[in-house]
Amino acid sequence: MAVTLKDIAQQANVSLTTVSRVLNYDASLSVSDETRQRVFEIAEQLNYVKHKRFGRQQVKKIAVVQWYTEKQELDDLYYMSIRMGIEQHCQQLGFKAIQVYQNNLDQLPADVDGIIAVGKFSQSQIKQFKQINSHVILVDYDGLGLDCDSVVTDFDHSVSNAIDTFLLRNLKDIGMIYGSETTADDEENVPDPRRHYFIKKMQAEQIYQPEFVFEGRYTSESGYQMMKQAIRQLGEGLPHAFFIANDPMAVGALKALQEAKIEIPNRVSLISFNDTTIANYVYPGLSSVHVATDQMGASAVDLMVEQFNSDRDYVKKVTVGTKLIERQSVVNHR
Template sequence: MATTLKDIANQANVSLATVSRVLNGDSSLSVGEDTRQRIFQVAEELNYTKHQRTKNKGKFARIAVVQWYTQKQELDDLYYMSIRTGIERACEQVGFQVVQIFESKLDQIPTAVDGIIAVGKFSKRQIQRFKQISSKLVMVDYDGLPSECDSVTADFEHGTQLAIGKFISDDLTDIGMIHGSETTSDHQESIPDLRLHYFEREMKKRDLFRPELVFKGDYSSQSGYDQMITAIDTLGDKLPHAFYISNDPMSVGAIKALQERNIQIPERVSLISFNDTTIANYIFPGLTSVKVATEEMGENAVLLMEEQQTTTRDYPKKLVLGTKLVERKTTF
């Protein structure tokens, strides 16, 4: 005898209506993730034919979301938390079950997953390992094309052009930069800061690039503070009137350093950051920043994963989301 929705409802201890709406992917239904997963599991155990992936291809897939950050690091840099929020929301809408893996612990990824969404910077070796676990892979905040996998990234080039253009429109041409340096989570490969690449290129086009005004940190608030102190101490009166800084945490540290040295913002030094996380709006003074659509990056990663689950193609896709400048009080 064929399994019915009522059979699933009885075994899962939920209402018939709840079973029907969950199995039909009703995103407006407010139901806990544990309940949703229990219904999926019971449906599979009872071999409910309408639930089989051959007929509902792409729905109910189990997706591992691998973060290269620890949970503590994620709290320090809300950029990746925002991406994860977008992934989780979109997965709930399409009916994907999420398995969260922090700190790139590949040994914790279940072998029985239908796909992997990897958030952050990963080495070729790690990407190959992902592919061994599942052929369906989407990279977020990292260009996956060289490794022949789908990816979602932000437009660092245009964002950097916006920042430089804003400074120049304010008649500021002595522009410094505090950028980041990092490695993949297994420390096997160094990752260049694309913002530095585009900054140097754009400034050289205008014959304005001065390498002595560029300082390297590690994307942390403390690093932003340390590098700005170094700039103040080494440059003295030649401290540039503008700084482009690679992310919001570093910018927060830089602002603290300027305030401690009684250097007025933006009267003496203007600042533009990159990412525009929530901290940019609440720090004093409000931080002008290049906005990245982080939640939308996560959502688009899920759409690529859904496409992989439901269709077949023999080429990778790369989605590049646009950026815009949000002006606040660290610029004129």
């Protein structure tokens, strides 16, 4: 006699609806990991036919493609934490996450059920992903124009909030250090959206000064060099505040200011972006825009589940909000 959902529900001591939604990987279902695991185990023990395709040999496999190499990822905890958020949520849903790094794209398995690409990829790379599997999610890259579901950060309100924080301290001469980068294959330039929103906000406040804006790379060394350049070029006219595009750059800028014996935050206040662990462990602690990287990762997996379970013919973008974490790098008053 064939095993039914009712049989599983009785043994698992849950409702028939819960069993159905668990076995269909319904991400909107609020159920404990213990209950979810119990349903899967009983379904497998009873050789439930529909569940067999999700059995141990046929678990959904998700390739998590990191645009960085393993070494680069260690230098940028932001992308590492997004990847970890994806892997954790995959584990909760019973999926197998397969790590693939930028320098190993030729090792991308052909039999994966979906691809979550973290970082900046060119159109040709995204086309390559789609040739392997039609289920593709982009994280930290707007995929609407590329016909891909995506998860991004709310840069607009994040940057505006950082500048408002300076303005509340009567800090109106505000500089910026931002990064430039290319896609993983170096085919396309990727502009920093924070620069766009910084200029937009500063112009709206009628306080934008282009000579206060410096372009580098998203590394500590680049942040160090850009701040040294600012100190050298601007002298006494150095802004009293800087918004910096990520934590590694901010750490480098902090070092340059300390070497020049410029007091932080009394002479120069700093606000960084991403709020990785290093923001809290440097001295003084960096005020930083906290990005919910774990939620970005989980949202990407949820979008993948939605693709598995629906036949929608439009793409979707999830924008995750942020919050500013204030520490010692911003002056309390002025």
